[in-house]
Amino acid sequence: MALPNPPGLLPAEVAFLCEMEQVTIVPRQRLDRLDLLGGTTRPLIPPQKTTLPLWLAILLKRQRRANIVPPPWLYPESLEEILELETKHFQDSFSLPPTIPPTRQADFAGKSFYATTPFVESCTASATPNALPYHWYEISEMLLEAASDDVAQPDRVRQLLRDLREVRLAKIRKEVETLAGDGEGTRLDGVGAMELSESRGFLTGVIGGLRKIDASREQARRDREEEERENRRDNDDDDDEDDEMT
Amino acid sequence: MSYYDVDAILTDSQKLPCTFELDVPGLGFLEGNVGGTVKAGTKLDLPMWLGIMLAVSTGNTPGSSQLVTLDFPTPLQQRVINALKADPRTVDLRAQAPHFYALGARIMELFDDRAVLDTLLSTFKLRAAEIADQALNPRGALGEGAEFLRGLDETERQLFKAAHEGPKAVRAWTLDLKKNT
Numbered sequence: 001m002a003l004p005n006p007p008g009l010l011p012a013e014v015a016f017l018c019e020m021e022q023v024t025i026v027p028r029q030r031l032d033r034l035d036l037l038g039g040t041t042r043p044l045i046p047p048q049k050t051t052l053p054l055w056l057a058i059l060l061k062r063q064r065r066a067n068i069v070p071p072p073w074l075y076p077e078s079l080e081e082i083l084e085l086e087t088k089h090f091q092d093s094f095s096l097p098p099t100i101p102p103t104r105q106a107d108f109a110g111k112s113f114y115a116t117t118p119f120v121e122s123c124t125a126s127a128t129p130n131a132l133p134y135h136w137y138e139i140s141e142m143l144l145e146a147a148s149d150d151v152a153q154p155d156r157v158r159q160l161l162r163d164l165r166e167v168r169l170a171k172i173r174k175e176v177e178t179l180a181g182d183g184e185g186t187r188l189d190g191v192g193a194m195e196l197s198e199s200r201g202f203l204t205g206v207i208g209g210l211r212k213i214d215a216s217r218e219q220a221r222r223d224r225e226e227e228e229r230e231n232r233r234d235n236d237d238d239d240d241e242d243d244e245m246t
Numbered sequence: 247m248s249y250y251d252v253d254a255i256l257t258d259s260q261k262l263p264c265t266f267e268l269d270v271p272g273l274g275f276l277e278g279n280v281g282g283t284v285k286a287g288t289k290l291d292l293p294m295w296l297g298i299m300l301a302v303s304t305g306n307t308p309g310s311s312q313l314v315t316l317d318f319p320t321p322l323q324q325r326v327i328n329a330l331k332a333d334p335r336t337v338d339l340r341a342q343a344p345h346f347y348a349l350g351a352r353i354m355e356l357f358d359d360r361a362v363l364d365t366l367l368s369t370f371k372l373r374a375a376e377i378a379d380q381a382l383n384p385r386g387a388l389g390e391g392a393e394f395l396r397g398l399d400e401t402e403r404q405l406f407k408a409a410h411e412g413p414k415a416v417r418a419w420t421l422d423l424k425k426n427t
Contacts, residue, residue: 006411011419145423169413173378177371198416201408202381206374209401213347213366216354 008200014193015142018135019055023143024069024125031065051124054139058146068147071122072129074140076153079160081130086167094168094190098122098131137165137194165195172199176206180214253400257348261291263317264300270313294352301356321346322353327365334369335376338397346399370401377402381409 009017020038027044034041034056042050049069052060060066072078085095100122102114122133133139140161148154172195175186188196211218248254266288274282276290284290292300292314300314320326321342329337339346350366377398380391398406 006408011416012422015419015423141420141423169382173375176375176378179371180367194416198412201412202374202378202405205405205408206371209347209370209374209405210367212401213351213354213370214363215351216358217363219355220358 006201007204009193009197011194011197014135014197015138018138018142018193019053019058021054021123021133021135021139022051022121023054023057023071023123023139024049024051025057025060025066026069027060027066029065031060049125051121054123054142058142061147061150068143068150069125070143070147070151071124071127071133071139073127073132073136074143074151074157075129076156076160078129079157079164082132083160083164083167085130086164092171092174093187094171096131097190098128098133100128132164132190132192134193137161137192168192168195169199172203175203179206179210253345253348257345257352258295259293260319260343260345260349262294262297262319263289264292264297264314265289265317266314267311268313294349298356316356318353318357319343319349322350322362327362330365330369334372335394337369339373339399339402340397342399344400347401373398373402374405377406378409381406382413 025044026049027046029044029046031044033043036053036056038053041052041056044050044066052066057066057068061068073082082095089095100120103120104112105115106112121127123135123139127133140157144151144154144158144161151157168191172188172191175188178186266284266286269286270284272281273284274280276284276292277288297314297316301312301316303313304311326337326342343349347366347370350362354363354366376394380395383391395406
């Protein structure tokens with residue numbers, strides 16, 4: 001065992017990945033374009049709104065050079081709506097993630113490609129208001145921490161986020177009942193990155209435990225499948241011989 | 247299951263009731279009768295690794311019966327299984343066997359008993375949900391959940407630890423975020 005960490009991403013790593021998300025800001029000072037590894041940023045001209053990666057936006061916010069526009073789902077009204085969806089309409093599954101159409105982009109050589117979910121903006125001011133994106137928990141924590149004066153009713157938002165988290169964690173725990181030792185999975189659509197990181201140890205532990213208990217039946221099933229495959233191969237061989245004969 | 251897995255070794259050393267079908271000379275030390283013969287029909291509690299080896303071996307003459315027949319160990323006998331069916335949460339599995347599920351899985355390889363296997367699976371699932379609740383509840387380990395947590399078997403203890411570590415790491419990250427600002 002080289003690395004003492006459990007499998008999967010640690011919360012800090014999840015948060016690090018989340019810092020790549022684009023957010024909308026309103027600059028307060030002019031700033032020329034920056035040549036970053038992830039591409040160049042647009043020059044900041046107040047008061048034009050523009051999008052920046054979260055880490056840069058938080059940096060500028062701390063230096064009081066910009067204000068962050070929170071994504072539409074981070075308003076009390078939207079969170080209330082999501083909470084209602086979560087408790088009333090999706091009692092057994094998670095509320096749906098935002099449907100983000102893949103966008104056409106050009107890479108450094110000018111070749112166009114389609115960017116999909118993690119590389120498409122889901123936390124800018126134009127995001128879907130009634131769906132939680134993949135990085136909802138980390139991004140809302142970080143925004144509430146660094147830019148709580150930009151968020152409307154931060155205390156109410158905090159409370160709603162806590163409620164949402166509780167509801168969804170309870171659902172993850174309930175998923176356990178649908179698991180079985182035969183390798184059948186469970187659906188985790190719409191679960192956020194941090195929630196996955198949080199529950200990974202437990203869920204994989206349950207699946208592993210069930211599989212260990214069910215090992216005898218699994219072995220029997222494997223033997224049976226192996227046998228069937230053998231039989232089929234034999235049959236195929238017979239067919240081949242028939243073909244040759246005719 | 248790894249060769250060096252301590253849990254697997256401990257599981258294999260749990261006792262299994264065996265009944266000898268043949269007279270075996272020289273095995274008398276197993277019942278404290280050194281140098282003597284084990285008579286057919288003797289019931290002995292043997293470690294699982296020995297019991298299984300004896301159960302799959304036959305006598306010298308072809309067609310002779312197996313050396314020993316195995317029985318369900320106490321933790322898996324009907325009394326316990328019935329209790330698990332009634333309410334999995336109230337049974338103290340650790341008192342039955344510290345490696346209850348591992349023992350169960352091992353026994354299921356020998357006996358094909360679907361009903362017992364299904365009971366074990368549903369027990370594990372129901373108790374896992376309870377474990378997750380207790381792991382997230384800060385008072386659980388000390389207050390009303392203490393009794394239940396004492397009765398967890400080894401697999402469940404690891405599960406409890408995993409269920410406890412995840413939210414703890416997220417909480418630590420949130421606190422870190424506040425400190426660094």
